[in-house]
Structure formats: structure tokens, C-alpha cells
Amino acid sequence: xxxxxxxxxxxxxxxxxxxxxxxxxxxxxxxxxxxxxxxxxxxxxx
Amino acid sequence: xxxxxxxxxxxxxxxxxxxxxxxxxxxxxxxxxxxxxxxxxxxxxxxxxxxxxxxxxxxxxxxxxxxxxxxxxxxxxxxxxxxxxxxxxxxxxxxxxxxxxxxxxxxxxxxxxxxxxxxxxxxxxxxxxxxxxxxxxxxxxxxxxxxxxxxxxxxxxxxxxxxxxxxxxxxxxxxxxxxxxxxxxxxxxxxxxxxxxxxxxxxxxxxxxxxxxxxxxxxxxxxxxxxxxxxxxxxxxxxxxxxxxxxxxxxxxxxxxxxxxxxxxxxxxxxxxxxxxxxxxxxxxxxxxxxxxxxxxxxxxxxxxxxxxxxxxxxxxxxxxxxxxxxxxxxxxxxxxxxxxxxxxxxxxxxxxxxxxxxxxxxxxxxxxxxxxxxxxxxxxxxxxxxxxxxxxxxxxxxxxxxxxxxxxxxxxxxxxxxxxxxxxxxxxxxxxxxxxxxxxxxxxxxxxxxxxxxxxxxxxxxxxxxxxxxxxxxxxxxxxxxxxxxxxxxxxxxxxxxxxxxxxxxxxxxxxxxxxxxxxxxxxxxxxxxxxxxxxxxxxxxxxxxxxxxxxxxxxxxxxxxxxxxxxxxxxxxxxxxxxxxxxxxxxxxxxxxxxxxxxxxxxxxxxxxxxxxxxxxxxxxxxxxxxxxxxxxxxxxxxxxxxxxxxxxxxxxxxxxxxxxxxxxxxxxxxxxxxxxxxxxxxxxx
Numbered sequence: 001x002x003x004x005x006x007x008x009x010x011x012x013x014x015x016x017x018x019x020x021x022x023x024x025x026x027x028x029x030x031x032x033x034x035x036x037x038x039x040x041x042x043x044x045x046x
Numbered sequence: 047x048x049x050x051x052x053x054x055x056x057x058x059x060x061x062x063x064x065x066x067x068x069x070x071x072x073x074x075x076x077x078x079x080x081x082x083x084x085x086x087x088x089x090x091x092x093x094x095x096x097x098x099x100x101x102x103x104x105x106x107x108x109x110x111x112x113x114x115x116x117x118x119x120x121x122x123x124x125x126x127x128x129x130x131x132x133x134x135x136x137x138x139x140x141x142x143x144x145x146x147x148x149x150x151x152x153x154x155x156x157x158x159x160x161x162x163x164x165x166x167x168x169x170x171x172x173x174x175x176x177x178x179x180x181x182x183x184x185x186x187x188x189x190x191x192x193x194x195x196x197x198x199x200x201x202x203x204x205x206x207x208x209x210x211x212x213x214x215x216x217x218x219x220x221x222x223x224x225x226x227x228x229x230x231x232x233x234x235x236x237x238x239x240x241x242x243x244x245x246x247x248x249x250x251x252x253x254x255x256x257x258x259x260x261x262x263x264x265x266x267x268x269x270x271x272x273x274x275x276x277x278x279x280x281x282x283x284x285x286x287x288x289x290x291x292x293x294x295x296x297x298x299x300x301x302x303x304x305x306x307x308x309x310x311x312x313x314x315x316x317x318x319x320x321x322x323x324x325x326x327x328x329x330x331x332x333x334x335x336x337x338x339x340x341x342x343x344x345x346x347x348x349x350x351x352x353x354x355x356x357x358x359x360x361x362x363x364x365x366x367x368x369x370x371x372x373x374x375x376x377x378x379x380x381x382x383x384x385x386x387x388x389x390x391x392x393x394x395x396x397x398x399x400x401x402x403x404x405x406x407x408x409x410x411x412x413x414x415x416x417x418x419x420x421x422x423x424x425x426x427x428x429x430x431x432x433x434x435x436x437x438x439x440x441x442x443x444x445x446x447x448x449x450x451x452x453x454x455x456x457x458x459x460x461x462x463x464x465x466x467x468x469x470x471x472x473x474x475x476x477x478x479x480x481x482x483x484x485x486x487x488x489x490x491x492x493x494x495x496x497x498x499x500x501x502x503x504x505x506x507x508x509x510x511x512x513x514x515x516x517x518x519x520x521x522x523x524x525x526x527x528x529x530x531x532x533x534x535x536x537x538x539x540x541x542x543x544x545x546x547x548x549x550x551x552x553x554x555x556x557x558x559x560x561x562x563x564x565x566x567x568x569x570x571x572x573x574x575x576x577x578x579x580x581x582x583x584x585x586x587x588x589x590x591x592x593x594x595x596x597x598x599x600x601x602x603x604x605x606x607x608x609x610x611x612x613x614x615x616x617x618x619x620x621x622x623x624x625x626x627x628x629x630x631x632x633x634x635x636x637x638x639x640x641x642x643x644x645x646x647x648x649x650x651x652x653x654x655x656x657x658x659x660x661x662x663x664x665x666x667x668x669x670x671x672x673x674x675x676x677x678x679x680x681x682x683x684x685x686x687x688x689x690x691x692x693x694x695x696x697x698x699x700x701x702x703x704x705x706x707x708x709x710x711x712x713x714x715x716x717x718x719x720x721x722x723x724x725x726x727x728x729x730x731x732x733x734x
Binding site for chain 2: 008
């Protein structure tokens with residue numbers, strides 16, 4: 001396996017990990033966001 | 047004091063007093079024309095002399111805002127000045143405070159926004175209107191839950207000559223009373239409400255109203271009235287005040303900064319923060335920050351990864367190109383050294399890497415060609431052309447490829463296909479004399495003599511060497527059956543040439559010409575003299591030709607001893623040729639004949655028996671066996687002769703020959719066999 005293939009594999013792996021990370025983080029943040037929205041509404045009203 | 051029922055100005059009927067403020071007595075009245083409740087407020091006499099009430103009145107009458115009461119009129123009646131404004135139902139906030147009402151954060155923010163909106167409106171007027179007396183008592187809470195900012199009777203324009211302020215201690219901004227000169231003195235027996243003269247050096251502005259609103263909110267949040275003494279600074283609300291978030295606390299603390307320069311500089315600024323209070327919340331800020339990080343960092347990483355992939359792809363292609371070039375180069379080196387196995391391995395690997403490049407395929411053809419495995423050259427070449435177009439390869443490369451294939455067909459004596467591929471070769475590359483040389487020879491062998499001469503001419507124009515010209519001329523002369531002439535050209539070509547391949551071909555065809563001229567001794571001598579230059583494939587051909595020459599010599603003599611000698615020499619040569627490669631069918635028949643001449647019937651029989659297995663449906667094999675059997679029996683004494691086996695072979699040959707007869711042909715040995723049969727019948731050895 002040459003350097004080029006290694007770089008590609010690493011690039012794909014990092015891309016995949018980052019994509020999954022972003023999706024998962026956004027799912028978590030979305031859930032937190034909903035809770036936060038409710039909290040903000042409770043604290044500050046409309 | 048106005049009595050209930052009094053009609054002022056013919057428009058307002060007094061209903062009754064509802065309160066008294068620092069500015070004056072407040073009456074509820076009924077607007078007879080508009081038929082609605084209003085508030086009539088007598089302005090305190092202390093203000094009358096110094097206030098330009100008409101100018102103020104006009105400004106205030108033009109104000110229209112949902113959180114401000116509408117001012118209808120300013121009246122000068124007797125010695126009093128009255129303002130007429132909307133009656134705001136509900137109660138002021140200070141009444142709720144006095145009742146001990148606890149306000150929650152949502153309510154406070156809701157009212158603060160409304161008050162800020164009212165202030166934005168006031169401060170935007172031209173000239174800006176400063177309320178200057180914002181306090182819980184001047185904020186009405188309507189039944190709908192909204193606020194209304196009242197008591198404009200002391201609103202001031204923010205002009206440098208404004209010099210009156212009414213102070214509501216604790217709620218007023220420090221600059222409202224810090225440089226004040228008292229305007230009244232307490233009167234014994236009467237309740238004292240101090241009036242101050244404001245120092246012109248520090249005019250009031252929007253920030254003063256903001257302070258007052260902030261102090262009001264302070265009271266609502268903490269439940270504590272702001273300190274009244276001017277020298278007592280309003281303390282900051284502690285950040286851990288129960289029931290309220292730091293966000294709101296920080297806003298109110300900023301509103302009530304002692305130095306106006308540290309407060310909100312405008313009501314818009316305050317309103318903006320109030321409207322975006324969620325965005326100031328720590329949890330919100332943290333959430334937003336995390337979201338920003340996630341949606342910035344990850345995409346940056348992804349872009350970086352994509353760039354890495356692209357770079358990796360480019361690098362991989364470069365590495366592949368380098369590896370491919372190395373494989374081709376090493377393969378060529380291995381081929382040159384004769385290590386064909388490794389060369390083929392390298393070419394195969396290169397071909398797998400770039401299957402549309404012609405180089406590895408050409409390399410493989412070269413190897414098979416160098417090994418004289420022309421069947422493989424043709425098979426591999428045809429397969430390669432069937433599956434690849436090689437459009438990206440140069441014309442020269444494709445010409446070389448077709449040339450090798452053409453040569454392979456030529457070596458197989460398939461001159462039709464050889465001509466076809468030589469044609470494609472010269473179509474792609476018109477400047478190689480060798481292409482035209484071999485094309486001319488193939489044409490000559492295919493009897494296209496005129497075309498061959500044309501190609502020879504073109505080859506000469508391209509600078510073809512003299513030995514090659516002689517070779518082609520010899521081939522053309524041979525094709526024209528001018529064998530003596532061809533012999534001369536062939537000998538010249540052999541003499542001049544340093545090209546081993548060319549010399550080999552010239553030798554073999556010279557011997558063919560000698561055969562046609564029945565100069566069998568010349569065939570044998572020539573092939574013996576040049577035996578050392580032949581490669582194994584051509585050596586086999588040379589030995590076969592020598593053997594044939596001896597056979598021809600044996601057939602041309604009736605001396606059995608000479609026949610035997612020549613037969614044995616021929617048989618020995620066929621044996622040597624067989625060791626170099628597979629003999630053709632014709633050569634095998636001749637081999638058997640050679641043994642027959644040498645009186646070695648056993649070996650002759652062995653060869654023919656072996657041919658019976660290889661060619662079970664060939665009539666010539668059985669005819670030849672019959673001939674051999676007849677010869678064997680003829681050498682026996684009469685009482686031992688038995689032609690049964692001959693008859694067996696004869697019948698089989700005749701049976702198999704019927705297929706040939708159906709297509710209008712006949713086996714080569716059938717006639718001879720029939721002659722023998724007729725002879726045996728005539729001599730009664732075999733019945734009719």
C-alpha cells in the first residue's frame with residue numbers, strides 16, 4: 001500500500017468520522033436545543 | 047379643589063379625585079364629547095411659572111403609543127393649569143408592591159420591554175422627550191396585563207436649557223439631583239416636598255430615564271425600595287438573587303450604573319438586550335458556542351479530509367505511474383537477459399494496473415515472438431485486440447503491435463493474414479523501411495508480385511539496406527518462379543547481411559529454390575554450412591528440409607544400397623528435427639518413408655501406428671500403412687506372404703476417402719495404394 005493509498009484511506013476515514021461526529025453532535029445538540037427552548041420559555045416567557 | 051360634577055371647559059365633567067402626586071391633584075373625569083373616561087390633573091402651582099406649558103402641551107398632545115396615555119388637552123383655568131389624559135384603568139405597580147405582591151421574572155421582562163418601547167418612542171421625538179419621573183407609581187398595570195407609563199406632566203425636552211426636574215428619590219438618576227439647587231424650603235406645619243433646581247452643567251438625557259426604569263425594576267425584583275438619600279448609591283442586585291437569572295440581573299445592574307456613561311446609552315440598546323435576553327443567557331450562549339464549534343470544526347475537518355483524499359488520489363496516481371514505468375522497464379530488462387518468466391510476470395502486473403495501455407501487451411508479444419511461439423503471439427495478439435482499442439497509444443506503438451502479429455502469421459505461412467496486418471502496420475507508420483520489406487515479402491509469397499514490387503520501391507525510398515533489397519528481390523523472383531534468378535539474389539543477401547534473422551530466412555528460401563531446381567546436394571550443403579546460425583525453430587525446419595533432400599535423392603536412385611544410405615540419413619535428420627519440435631503430418635509421412643528406404647520397417651511401422659492414433663480419420667494414414675504392409679510382404683518369400691492386413695488397411699483407407707471424394711478430392715496416397723491393390727489382384731495375391 002503506497003503513500004497515496006494510505007492518505008486516501010486516512011482521508012476517507014477522517015471524513016467519515018467527522019461526518020458521523022457532526023451528525024451525532026447535531027442530534028445531541030438538537031435534543032439539548034429543544035430542552036433549552038423550553039427552559040428559555042419557562043425563564044423568559046415568549 | 048374641583049368638586050364632582052364640575053364641568054371644565056364645557057368638555058370635562060369631574061367625577062372625583064383619584065389621587066395626588068408631586069405634580070398635582072389627579073381627578074377622574076368624563077369627556078362629554080368623546081364619551082370616555084379621562085384623567086384631569088392639576089399641575090402643581092410651583093411649576094406653572096416656569097413651564098412653557100403651551101409648547102409642552104402641543105408636544106405631549108401629539109404623542110400616540112400603546113404604552114403611553116393619550117394626552118387630550120392642556121387647560122388654563124383660573125390660576126390653575128390642568129392636563130387631560132386618558133384614564134388608564136388598573137392600578138400602579140407601587141400599589142402591588144405595597145400589597146406585598148411578588149413579581150416573577152417573566153412578568154418583569156414583559157413589562158420592562160413595554161416600558162422600553164415607550165421610552166424609545168419618547169426619545170425619538172424631535173426634540174426628544176425625557177420622562178424623568180419613572181417610578182412604580184407612574185407605571186400603571188392595566189387589566190390586560192400591559193403597562194402604561196403615566197405622569198407626563200413633568201416630562202422635559204432634552205435641551206440644554208432644561209432646568210427643572212422633579213425628583214422621585216431613589217428612582218431618579220443621580221445626575222438628576224446631584225447638582226441640584228433646592229428651590230423650596232420646608233414650611234412648618236405642612237408636609238414638605240422638596241423641589242430642586244437642576245444644574246445646567248449636567249443636562250438630563252435618555253440615560254436618566256433608563257436609570258429610573260432600572261431602579262423601578264430593582265424595586266420589583268428585590269422588593270426593596272432604592273435608597274432615597276442622594277449620597278447612597280443604588281447597590282447592584284446580587285447575581286444569585288433567587289427567582290431571577292443573571293441575564294436579567296446584569297441588564298438591570300447596567301441600567302442603574304452610577305455613571306451614565308456606563309449605562310445603556312439609549313432605550314433602543316436596552317430594548318435590544320431585553321428582546322434578545324435569551325441570547326444573553328449563559329446556557330444559551332454555551333449551547334450556541336457548542337453548535338458553532340460542531341458546525342465549524344467538523345466541516346473544516348471534513349474539508350481537510352477531502353483535500354487529503356484528493357492529495358492522496360493524486361499521489362496514488364503518481365505512484366501508480368512510477369510503478370507502472372518501473373514494471374515496464376524491468377520487464378524489458380528481464381526479457382533482454384532471457385528471463386522470460388519474470389518479464390511476463392512484470393508485464394502482467396503492468397497490464398493489470400493499466401489495462402488500456404499497449405506497452406505490456408506489446409512486451410508479451412515480443413517475448414512470445416523471441417521464443418518463436420508464434421501460435422501464442424497470434425492467440426494473445428488477437429485476444430488483446432478483441433478486448434482493447436488502445437486508442438490512447440501512439441500510432442508507432444500500435445504499428446509495432448500489428449507488425450509483430452503480421453510477422454507471426456508470416457512465420458506460420460499464413461500470408462493472407464500477414465498481408466492484412468502488414469497493411470494496418472504501414473497505415474499507422476509510413477517511415478519504417480523494414481515494415482515495407484516484410485510487407486513486400488508477404489505479398490510476394492501470396493503471389494501479389496506487382497504490389498510486392500511497389501512495396502519494395504517504397505522501402506528503397508525509405509533507405510532499405512542492400513541485403514534486404516536483395517532478399518525481397520529474391521522473394522519476388524521466386525514468386526515469379528524465376529528460381530535461378532532468385533538463387534542469385536538469395537546468395538547476395540546471405541553474403542551481405544549481418545542480420546541473423548534475414549540470413550536465416552534467405553538460407554531457407556534459397557534451399558526451397560534449390561529444391562525446385564532439384565539441386566538437392568546444394569540444399570544439403572547450404573543447410574549444413576549455415577546450421578550454426580539457425581535458432582531452434584528454424585533449425586527444425588532446416589533439418590526437415592535436409593531430410594527431404596536426402597529422401598528426394600533416395601527416390602531418384604534405383605540403387606538400394608544408396609537408397610538405404612540416403613534413407614538412413616534422412617531418418618536421422620528427421621529424428622533430430624523431432625527433438626527440436628513437433629513434426630508436421632507431411633514430415634511424419636516422410637519420416638516413415640525414410641525408415642522404409644533404410645529398410646527399418648519396424649520404426650516406419652511405429653511412426654505410422656502413432657499417426658493412426660493422432661489422425662484416426664485420415665485416409666492417408668491407412669493408405670500409407672497399406673503401402674508399407676505391401677512393401678513388407680513383398681520382401682518375404684512367397685509362402686510367407688499374407689496380404690490380409692494390407693486388405694484391412696486398404697478397405698479402411700477407401701472407406702475414409704469417401705468423405706474426400708464427396709468434396710471432389712482424394713487422399714495423397716490413395717492412388718498409389720490402388721495401384722498396389724490392382725497389382726496384387728493381377729498377381730492373384732488378392733481375390734476380386
